[in-house]
Amino acid sequence: MTTLSPTAKGYILTLSCPNRPGIVAALSQTLFEAGANITEAQQYDDTSSGSFFMRIMFDIVTGTTSEADLRAVVDTMAAKFTMDYRLNSQSYKPxxxxxxxxxxxxxxxxxxxxxxxxxxxxxxxxxxxxxxxxxxxxxxxxxxxxxxxxxxxxxxxxxxxxxxxxxxxxxxxxxxxxxxxxxxxxxxxxxxxxxxxxxxxxxxxxxxxxxxxxxxxxxxxxxxxxxxxxxxxxxxxxxxxxxxxxxxxxxxxxxxxxxxxxxxxxxxxxxxxxxxxxxxxxxxxxxxxxxx
Missing domain, CATH: 3.40.50.170 (Formyl transferase, N-terminal domain)
Structure with missing residues (x-):
């Protein structure tokens, strides 16, 4: 079991993109390298449109990854897989x-x-x-x-x-x-x-x-x-x-x-x-x- 740091910050990431193999694996590895622990993940393949959708909740538990750093690595992933995405802190109130x-x-x-x-x-x-x-x-x-x-x-x-x-x-x-x-x-x-x-x-x-x-x-x-x-x-x-x-x-x-x-x-x-x-x-x- 992962013990969260008292300063751990939670995020929610949602995304959509053309479906192809390797999306989940690449995203999981990228978040891991950014010091993230995934706490919840849901995904859906829309076979009629060939689109992939995902919602991920995670905490930054290791390292000193800032929100700006996190957005930068997600931007890189988005460019690679042609993703539209939203990323917000779990504490964000619209x-x-x-x-x-x-x-x-x-x-x-x-x-x-x-x-x-x-x-x-x-x-x-x-x-x-x-x-x-x-x-x-x-x-x-x-x-x-x-x-x-x-x-x-x-x-x-x-x-x-x-x-x-x-x-x-x-x-x-x-x-x-x-x-x-x-x-x-x-x-x-x-x-x-x-x-x-x-x-x-x-x-x-x-x-x-x-x-x-x-x-x-x-x-x-x-x-x-x-x-x-x-x-x-x-x-x-x-x-x-x-x-x-x-x-x-x-x-x-x-x-x-x-x-x-x-x-x-x-x-x-x-x-x-x-x-x-x-x-x-x-x-x-x-x-x-x-x-x-």
């Missing part, structure tokens, strides 16, 4: 901007999980298209609140202000916590790969407005929610997490909405956690999700 509309259950749930330490994020702002009085019962714990009302005529200016706030706050991730506005193509493109949406439907079914009423009219027996990355295509982004709940003919649309709120908040929380723990890797229109 800065998160949360967007919300009238319904606040997902916002409240994210703030609660952050407050108790379950969700390792640093909220840097809340943007709402409703005034702060709408959320008078919520404790924002000093997180800056930005009221950005929107109309058809002011949408370009409102979205430009969103981008300004995201950039000025240094936000790594934007979470649409039931933000009930359709993002323009320009905004969706600027947030590509760093914006998660919760859709109150088990996509790809019942897209758009009033999905629970659509489900009720169709007499479905299962309802669900979908968390996905935002793209230019409305509700078509790579799916991160989904969940469902059984309902019956006796449930009204209001019952479906009530039950749906519980599904939405837990699905969104899991998706955000998977992202900040670097468990997700984009794979075209899909995602690879390494769940422990």
């Amino acid at each position: 800065k998160v901007m949360i967007l919300v509309s009238k319904f606040d259950h997902c916002l409240v749930d994210l703030l609660y999980r952050w407050r108790i330490g379950e969700l390792p994020i640093e909220p840097v702002g809340i943007i709402a298209n409703h005034p702060q009085d709408t959320y008078k019962d919520i404790d924002f714990y000093g997180i800056p609140f930005h009221h950005l009302p929107i109309t058809k005529d002011t949408k370009p200016q409102q979205e430009a202000r969103i981008i300004e706030l995201v950039d000025s706050s240094g936000a790594d991730l934007v979470v649409l916590a039931r933000y009930m506005q359709i993002l323009s193509n320009d905004l969706a493109a600027s947030l590509s790969g760093r914006c998660i949406n919760i859709h109150h439907s088990f996509l790809p079914g019942f897209k758009g407005a009033r999905p629970y009423h659509q489900a009720y009219d169709r007499g479905v027996k299962l309802i669900g929610a979908t968390a996905h990355y935002v793209t230019r295509d409305l509700d078509e982004g790579p799916i991160i997490e989904q969940d469902v709940e059984r309902i019956s003919h006796a449930d009204s649309p209001d019952d479906l909405i009530r039950k749906g709120r519980d599904i939405e908040r837990r699905v969104l929380a899991r998706a955000v956690r998977y992202h900040v723990e670097m468990r997700t890797i984009m794979n075209g229109n899909k995602t690879i999700v390494f769940v422990s």
